[in-house]
Amino acid sequence: xxxxxxxxxxxxxxxxxxxxxxxxxxxxxxxxxxxxxxxxxxxxxxxxxxxxxxxxxxxxxxxxxxxxxxxxxxxxxxxxxxxxxxxxxxxxxxxxxxxxxxxxxxxxxxxxxxxxxxxxxxxxxxxxxxxxxxxxxxxxxxxxxxxxxxxxxxxxxxxxxxxxxxxxxxxxxxxxxxxxxxxxxxxxxxxxxxxxxxxxxxxxxxxxxxxxxxxxxxxxxxxxxxxxxxxxx
Amino acid sequence: xxxxxxxxxxxxxxxxxxxxxxxxxxxxxxxxxxxxxxxxxxxxxxxxxxxxxxxxxxxxxxxxxxxxxxxxxxxxxxxxxxxxxxxxxxxxxxxxxxxxxxxxxxxxxxxxxxxxxxxxxxxxxxxxxxxxxxxxxxxxxxxxxxxxxxxxxxxxxxxxxxxxxxxxxxxxxxxxxxxxxxxxxxxxxxxxxxxxxxxxxxxxxxxxxxxxxxxxxxxxxxxxxxxxxxxxx
DNA sequence: GCAAAAGTGTTACCTCTACACCCATGT
DNA sequence: ACATGGGTGTAGAGGTAACACTTTTGC
Numbered sequence: 441x442x443x444x445x446x447x448x449x450x451x452x453x454x455x456x457x458x459x460x461x462x463x464x465x466x467x468x469x470x471x472x473x474x475x476x477x478x479x480x481x482x483x484x485x486x487x488x489x490x491x492x493x494x495x496x497x498x499x500x501x502x503x504x505x506x507x508x509x510x511x512x513x514x515x516x517x518x519x520x521x522x523x524x525x526x527x528x529x530x531x532x533x534x535x536x537x538x539x540x541x542x543x544x545x546x547x548x549x550x551x552x553x554x555x556x557x558x559x560x561x562x563x564x565x566x567x568x569x570x571x572x573x574x575x576x577x578x579x580x581x582x583x584x585x586x587x588x589x590x591x592x593x594x595x596x597x598x599x600x601x602x603x604x605x606x607x608x609x610x611x612x613x614x615x616x617x618x619x620x621x622x623x624x625x626x627x628x629x630x631x632x633x634x635x636x637x638x639x640x641x642x643x644x645x646x647x648x649x650x651x652x653x654x655x656x657x658x659x660x661x662x663x664x665x666x667x668x669x670x671x672x673x
Numbered sequence: 674x675x676x677x678x679x680x681x682x683x684x685x686x687x688x689x690x691x692x693x694x695x696x697x698x699x700x701x702x703x704x705x706x707x708x709x710x711x712x713x714x715x716x717x718x719x720x721x722x723x724x725x726x727x728x729x730x731x732x733x734x735x736x737x738x739x740x741x742x743x744x745x746x747x748x749x750x751x752x753x754x755x756x757x758x759x760x761x762x763x764x765x766x767x768x769x770x771x772x773x774x775x776x777x778x779x780x781x782x783x784x785x786x787x788x789x790x791x792x793x794x795x796x797x798x799x800x801x802x803x804x805x806x807x808x809x810x811x812x813x814x815x816x817x818x819x820x821x822x823x824x825x826x827x828x829x830x831x832x833x834x835x836x837x838x839x840x841x842x843x844x845x846x847x848x849x850x851x852x853x854x855x856x857x858x859x860x861x862x863x864x865x866x867x868x869x870x871x872x873x874x875x876x877x878x879x880x881x882x883x884x885x886x887x888x889x890x891x892x893x894x895x896x897x898x899x900x901x902x903x904x905x906x
Numbered sequence: 907g908c909a910a911a912a913g914t915g916t917t918a919c920c921t922c923t924a925c926a927c928c929c930a931t932g933t
Numbered sequence: 934a935c936a937t938g939g940g941t942g943t944a945g946a947g948g949t950a951a952c953a954c955t956t957t958t959g960c
């Protein structure tokens with residue numbers, strides 16, 4: 441390797457993860473109680489520092505795994521946050537990722553690590569530093585993307601019913617959707633495969649279980665849809 | 674300030690700017706010939722390093738200003754790029770911004786600094802490091818946002834005609850748009866104010882000059898539109 | 907049998923697209 | 934007058950929203 445650059449400001453790079461979950465009813469946010477100063481005891485996003493030997497995505501996955509045991513989770517970079525005084529200890533730039541996970545499918549990993557606590561998104565506490573801002577931006581981004589791309593599936597079990605999917609979208613946008621129109625929109629994407637099975641959990645009529653057409657999902661992920669047409673941004 | 678964190682990886686933070694311009698006909702990209710090693714003499718994005726005393730947005734504005742003389746330009750963070758080997762000199766994480774500027778309105782600043790060269794986007798040369806990837810992502814992001822929000826105005830003079838705006842959109846998406854439908858879509862946003870003036874440059878019928886309703890633009894920027902409905906993403 | 911949840915069909919409305927015509931200007 | 938570019942109108946297609954009815958299941 442050549443000689444290093446002469447510029448002398450080298451900065452601590454944090455990684456923070458906004459982890460969204462869904463339990464079938466409510467949109468959730470995974471938070472952790474900070475166990476070191478400053479702000480010890482306050483709620484915080486899952487975070488860590490970037491190492492020399494990993495790139496940003498690897499770092500984000502590592503941080504997530506170390507704190508929750510989770511693996512193979514949908515993650516996407518939000519953006520970098522760099523206010524000078526965002527961390528009182530020292531100048532730190534944080535690169536934020538948001539992750540989508542299906543809570544029930546990952547119960548075991550999560551309970552094993554016991555580091556985090558799932559808040560209903562609506563009841564989330566005040567967070568340290570600029571984490572509130574990060575979370576708000578992540579929600580905007582989630583809403584933005586999920587309205588246009590078939591992102592929501594990441595928060596559901598492998599096999600799911602259309603009413604479950606609708607509940608998820610209603611939780612994300614905090615609004616009511618018409619059952620019949622929603623169903624038609626989703627079916628018309630062609631992304632769902634009828635498994636032939638029925639949901640045994642339902643107390644009344646059992647709903648059909650679908651699963652993603654993985655191939656189509658990958659290839660058509662960037663197609664535009666309009667799942668949520670009258671949402672007020 | 675408290676004691677610093679014990680984590681010991683502190684990283685050089687680069688800032689790179691993807692600068693889009695429009696000259697009335699073609700979408701342009703402002704590049705610079707790198708005048709230091711490595712890759713001296715090759716084309717590169719406008720870039721620099723983050724200083725201790727500035728946050729990311731300030732840094733991006735400073736870098737842009739130092740290299741081009743430009744001020745008061747629309748800028749938005751794209752994302753951070755952190756591949757370990759992205760810069761052969763040393764580990765560097767780059768936070769990317771993209772900027773939109775109206776070339777003619779900034780002729781004087783730009784010619785004074787003479788650091789950059791405007792390429793037609795389609796003819797852009799191969800760039801150093803991961804800058805090609807950054808540019809491609811920035812174009813995607815520009816297309817994405819400009820299809821849904823009234824972003825394009827940033828690339829035009831203060832007073833502009835609807836045909837000019839259409840040419841801009843055609844350049845961004847590299848496709849032909851229907852004159853009449855485009856005009857109706859734009860007018861229906863209610864963002865344009867008829868100045869009563871006419872474009873004197875036109876060789877034939879002079880087109881009406883509009884300007885942005887600044888108040889509405891600010892307040893309704895996040896409203897959803899659908900300026901480009903049949904673009905293949 | 908009844909309540910609750912799930913599946914499906916229909917209609918009115920609205921938006922978008924594709925197209926044709928007219929107007930203003932310079933040569 | 935004619936070529937070129939700009940402004941506007943309209944009919945048909947397609948998509949969306951609002952609505953009602955039927956089916957399945959547990960009690």
